[in-house]
Amino acid sequence: MSAKFNPSRLRLARVRRQLTFKSLSDRVGMSARMVSEYEKEYCKVTPPPETIEAFAHALNYPVEFFLVPEPIETVSKETVSFRSLKRMRAASEHAAIGAGQIGVMINDYFDSRFSLIPNNIPDFRGVEPEAAAEGLRAEWGLGTFSIGNMIHLLEKHGARVFSLTENTYDVDAFSFWKGDVPYVFLNTQKSGERSRFDAAHELGHLILHKHGVSQGKDAECEADKFAANFLMPKATLLPYKGKTITIDGVLSLKLNWKVSAMALIVQMKNVGVLSDWQYKSLIITAGKFGLRSREINGIEREQSIVIEKILSALESEGISLHKLAEELLLPLDEISGLLFKFGVVRNNDMPFGGSASASKVPHLRLVQ
Incomplete structure (x- = not known):
């Protein structure tokens, strides 16, 4: 293992695994202070091959990842x-x-x-x-x-x-x-x-x-x-102003814009389509339907x-x-x-x- 160890790559792998210095040090059998030293950009101490291998195993990253000399963006x-x-x-x-x-x-x-x-x-x-x-x-x-x-x-x-x-x-x-x-x-x-x-x-x-x-x-x-x-452009919502809008209507209309029921209700209120009373009524009903955290007849996630x-x-x-x-x-x-x-x-x-x-x-x- 002749390539030089890259401290910035150790830090990247550690934060990706959401490990503290202490938790990583426990996994590799050294002090948290030593792990911290190895992450410093101008670290004067290069970890021995077995330590690099221990980091790789603990973080589930390939050993070669830590030996690329170019700095990480x-x-x-x-x-x-x-x-x-x-x-x-x-x-x-x-x-x-x-x-x-x-x-x-x-x-x-x-x-x-x-x-x-x-x-x-x-x-x-x-x-x-x-x-x-x-x-x-x-x-x-x-x-x-x-x-x-x-x-x-x-x-x-x-x-x-x-x-x-x-x-x-x-x-x-x-x-x-x-x-x-x-x-x-x-x-x-x-x-x-x-x-x-x-x-x-x-x-x-x-x-x-x-x-x-x-x-x-x-x-x-x-x-x-x-x-x-x-x-949800304002111009596309204004035609519904003055109409009776129920939660069933919201669940049907939201498909036009592929947005959540809650987002549609809030935007309708913000552009003046819903009165205060209509808005509060729909919000309460939407809450009872569990629409604050889920969707009914939801769309597929985009790829x-x-x-x-x-x-x-x-x-x-x-x-x-x-x-x-x-x-x-x-x-x-x-x-x-x-x-x-x-x-x-x-x-x-x-x-x-x-x-x-x-x-x-x-x-x-x-x-x-």
């Missing part, structure tokens, strides 16, 4: 916009940012092999959320039609969309810019309707708060307002079409998901969890080995 906390940050534990936040770093690594690999769709997401900083939603619909030629698929729309305009299979509801979704490339990560535990709203919410962050904004209630409210108006095309192209070259994990020196669960392949493979299916060189093939262009 950093994702600054200040540039990340989290959905539902308020209830997020610090460990979940760090693990999510780690997922973002791995997403950048995967995208770099894809970008080296394929001609990916360029970014076409505008900068609307300083624009009111409602106006930004209307302006973006106009710029993208969407009119007032219902959006068929939010993930496909994001990808059509250059966003890199990844899935999250975090074992927690703490992380609903998050997004960030890395240079001129926008990234969106969506939790796969959510209902199809709520995941669509999360995707629109993160799009709001990308155009309203490009390259970071101080986290807080105001930024979240702006992204929520953008998402509601982007998915990435770009990732599906890439994986299909790689498969045709003999690069399976297992092989891709080996080439990137990543655990199979990290790859499958980010590429909408949750539940398809298990991490212990992956043999940790050295990377294999990718064969030279013509680049493909992925188009919408």
